[in-house]
Amino acid sequence: MTRRWVTYTAAAVLLLVLGAIMVVQFAGYQDRQDQREAEQKAATLHAAFAEIGITAFDEETIARVLGSDGGGFCTDPAALVDATANLGSTNGAAGPGIRPSVLDERRLAGDRLVIETYCPDQLEAFDDYVDSLRLDDTTTQPGSQPAPEEAP
Template sequence: MSPTRFASRHKWIYIGAIVLLVGFVVVGLIQYKAVRSTNQSLDKANQLADELAAAGFTRPDPATLARALGEDGGIVCEDPASALKSALWKINLSNGATGPGQRPVIADRRAVQAEALVLKVYCPDQLQRVQDEIDDLKTEQTVRRGNDG
């Protein structure tokens, strides 16, 4: 049997092997991108968890932060200084009532500080725009912690 005849009879084996090889390459590239993205998310999440712990907060689970904020901060970093986001942020700092019972309150300084740390880690270019609004807020220590009395 000549080599050309052998190759032509088993051409489907070569085609199948090439298709499998291309498929493995595609799957490998997709997996590599997903792992790289996960690693970047966890790096940012660990950085934020370290910042929060250094500021005196309980260290959150980095895996939870990575799922919530991803590698770029997600919705937190989508124009945080916009009028709508600023209004929603201030509503969240209210007394928690709805409708006519809703009132502004003096926010806890540490809660506002935690929000600034998220921006510092995930979108530092946006922090200065929001920092001006943070500085304008009236804040106090309104939540008792530990042995504060």
């Protein structure tokens, strides 16, 4: 009876150790797959940025920040883009001195490229948001009124 108990215990411990090794190996495999996918998407995005004239971070930085799924950018791109558009389209002053500034349309194009690369299912919502902006020569603030035309 004692021999069987020792044998069964040894077999159980061996199976647990093998199971733990398999889990660690599988997790490492998943990480490598995610890393490859992140690097491929980062290379695609970096090339697209260069194509439209945006100086981007290096591919390794893009891969670390956005990962393989777009990270925080794809969690809620409308809110993120809205916040960055509102912050990026002001003069940097605080209080009463704050006023809208011209927003470089390449930044919106860059945001669109990120969404196109990492979360294309949210591209339509992003396009709807950009269409809601009143982009003219003086401002890009959402809902802002165009400058009144001068009377002749």
